[in-house]
Amino acid sequence: MTGNALITYAQTRTAAAPNLATLWANLISLTVPTAASIPGVGTDADYRAFTLSDPGTDRADPRYRDIWRAALAPVLSRIAEVNGDPRRARPIVLVATVMGSRPEYDRQAPAHGIKNALADDVAAVSELLGHQADVLGIGSGCAAGTTAVGIARSLITTGRADFVVCLGAEMVSLEVLTLFTALGGLAREGVLRPFDEHRTGMVPGEGWGVLILESERWADRPLGAVLGYGEASDGYDIVAPSPDGVGLSAAIGQALAESGRGVADIGWICAHGTGTRANDALEAQIYDGLFRRREQQLPCVSIKGATGHCQGAAGVIEAAVACTSLAEAMVPPNAAALTVDPIVAALERVQVPLTPSTLAPSAAVLSTSFGFGGSVSAIVIGQP
Known part of the structure; x- marks a missing residue:
């Protein structure tokens, strides 16, 4: 073991909060977002979700793939800097997602849709980085984000890496909405109330989070x-x-x-x-x-x-x-x-x-x- 893995950068984007500071302010002030209505497909009922943009927009529009670009933008220069430093190990980027940023996979068989979404989004991140980092996909479903942070720690403390980016992003998928509807797991009122006596279920959310983890040797002003x-x-x-x-x-x-x-x-x-x-x-x-x-x-x-x-x-x-x-x-x-x-x-x-x-x-x-x-x-x- 080579010491702790230190978090040196953290940023988020969610439906009701454009950044981490706003998200924290919303939490402390008990601000609860309003879920948007998303039309169902075929015989499906309308759904509700917390979306980053107008839910009436075509969910298969290729510009929705830009979620990875937005999440990576603040850290691209750091990745390039580390990659160009001969004293440092090659950067690693861990991509955590379930259905990714590609709603065009909706209505595939679930296993195929999830597999293709993860593989293609890893490829999209690799393309954005231009061979400046090793990119790995984490496919443990809704545990993927936390798994990515844990794996980043393991990579750093074992000496395999000294700079790891944990990148999680998700768009609303009609496939996932339909699955949770079939399970009776979506909130009827469009509000997600954890641990509440009258909770009625889950509300999907769109968003992304990005962390940089570094070894103690290189960490500057860790969070x-x-x-x-x-x-x-x-x-x-x-x-x-x-x-x-x-x-x-x-x-x-x-x-x-x-x-x-x-x-x-x-x-x-x-x-x-x-x-x-x-x-x-x-x-x-x-x-x-x-x-x-x-x-x-x-x-x-x-x-x-x-x-x-x-x-x-x-x-x-x-x-x-x-x-x-x-x-x-x-x-x-x-x-x-x-x-x-x-x-x-x-x-x-x-x-x-x-x-x-x-x-x-x-x-x-x-x-x-x-x-x-x-x-x-x-x-x-x-x-x-």
Whole structure:
């Protein structure tokens, strides 16, 4: 091991927030975006989602591929600089997405659509970079963003790399909307309310997040450190986590062990929290069991009420928010929650905050993500 992986750049773009500073302000002020209506296809009902642009625009328009260009633009010069420095290892870019930026894959068989979207978007990023970096795709579904951050840490701490870009981006896909409709997982009201008593489901979100992770030797004015990473697959169900939390427990245990932090050192959990009836209560109950040795309650927050579920990009966006939380010494609230689910409110060690609170200077943030097929990833982010 060669030391910690330090986050030296973080930026986001979501439907209601053009940058990370605005996203943080929205979270603290409890600002909740309004979902746009997207016409269905054929016999499908209309959908609702948080979109980056006019939802009436042709979703197969090639200019939607520019999401990668927008996400990469702020870091292109850094990538070129590192690539041109003979003292440094070749830059690596990790691309995290589910359906990518190419809605023309809608209505393919799901496996083909997802496979083609990931492969083609990796190729698009490689083309934009012009051979200045090695580009790898992360395909662990909605856990991909957090997985990318964890893999970046592993690449740096093992000496394989000293500069890694974690790039997550997602556009609304009619294929994904139809899938969640069939599962009964989309919010009826078009508002995503994680851990709320009256939550009705998930609302997809468009957006991107980008992080730069560097080794301690090269990091300048770091924003945070990725202290630990854990990954697991419980193999329970294609669309649902194991009710005994075996995958989540393993991933968190690995992340905490690698970070050298204990349950008392975590200031808050940036939870997956999709707003579905099946996910939220189960997730909170698993956290409650894992952190039963804490003396005080642990804030459990999902930021998806302010962003929508950005799927493959979600984990990168959430890691960026964790860095801001450390800088501001503040725990954000669950922006869209009104009344906490009584099952969750009754838990002994986990609580869902509805207002901002203070984060202890030495506290770290645990961020978790779930993906279809039982993929679970967890990272611990602390002060640099």
